[in-house]
């Protein structure tokens with residue numbers, strides 16, 4: 001079945017699952033108190049697999065819904081969608097898996113944050129943690145001094161207080177993956193003299209020569225999230241290092257990419273009765289030459305696989321400079337295989353532990369007090385969590401391979 005939400009743009013529909021032999025149901029979540037009705041409808045329709053993205057504001061409710069439906073597989077799983085909820089969650093996910101990110105500070109204890117902001121160095125980037133990922137840089141601010149930070153927090157009242165070291169960067173790169181294989185990637189550069197790279201803020205994009213270390217980091221991140229499909233934004237620093245800025249299962253994608261996800265899921269769920277889509281590495285450099293208006297209308301794009309005896313396979317005969325050397329594109333397809341992401345039954349990020357946001361809520365915006373602080377210590381950034389080694393991309397072992 002498809003998991004839909006009222007007022008939320010639909011990522012999938014039937015046309016993405018062309019040829020699926022069984023009936024595909026739909027269940028729509030109506031905002032408000034709709035949990036029990038929703039659970040009943042899923043049961044009544046005898047749904048085994050529920051496919052769809054859950055927006056931030058419904059995330060905790062859906063963790064409860066998923067518990068009430070232990071025999072329903074959510075795709076992507078609630079654990080995979082953990083990063084959809086907040087920037088804090090993205091950060092905690094990255095900390096757990098040693099994925100490089102800008103050095104990040106998260107404070108529920110506002111006085112402690114203030115003490116820290118007095119003595120730290122600037123610039124810092126202040127962000128609103130909670131809310132749908134990718135508000136186009138609207139809730140992201142650069143502060144150059146303690147005075148500016150204090151003034152910003154006084155007017156914006158973001159909670160928790162979430163901020164990062166400022167990373168001077170060339171550009172950031174969006175990578176989309178299916179079964180841990182990169183299927184599309186592009187650079188986003190800030191307008192001249194600016195630091196925000198969001199395209200909605202006038203940034204430009206291009207598809208050429210996305211570096212190896214960026215693709216590798218994206219794959220590690222997707223594997224850590226056990227994501228059937230995934231997107232991440234990687235900051236390409238002026239120091240040449242790569243760091244995750246954002247990652248989520250919900251992202252804007254051309255319809256042909258959603259077709260590929262549908263085909264991938266049909267292959268995975270049918271245990272091979274449907275064919276795995278072939279999505280050659282760096283296909284985006286070629287498809288990116290097509291005007292976006294045309295690309296938006298193109299559906300079910302397929303490529304022939306490389307075979308040694310057939311010289312008509314474009315992606316088999318092309319060489320590309322990659323990393324330190326030059327490789328055939330079809331060789332890269334072997335380095336970046338499509339993984340079959342399997343169902344998991346345990347919870348990796350249970351809300352009892354990880355929903356700090358509700359546990360350490362403000363009493364009111366006016367008082368700016370956090371009542372729960374009397375009984376419990378919030379998980380503050382500590383020396384080891386924000387450790388410098390987390391930004392060193394090369395030295396880290398990939399635990400997931």
Ligand SMILES: Nc1ncnc2c1ncn2[C@@H]1O[C@H](COP(=O)(O)OP(=O)(O)O)[C@@H](O)[C@H]1O
Pocket residue numbers: 102125127132133134135136137138139140164165166167168169172195196197198233245246
């Ligand atoms: N730590 C940082 N240092 C420098 N620039 C940053 C940093 N974090 C974010 N940015 C810039 O701000 C943009 C928006 O930040 P992001 O975390 O992606 O939030 P949003 O949800 O608004 O897209 C990024 O694309 C990047 O250009």
Ligand SMILES: [Mg+2]
Pocket residue numbers: 134135136137198233246
């Ligand atoms: Mg962003």
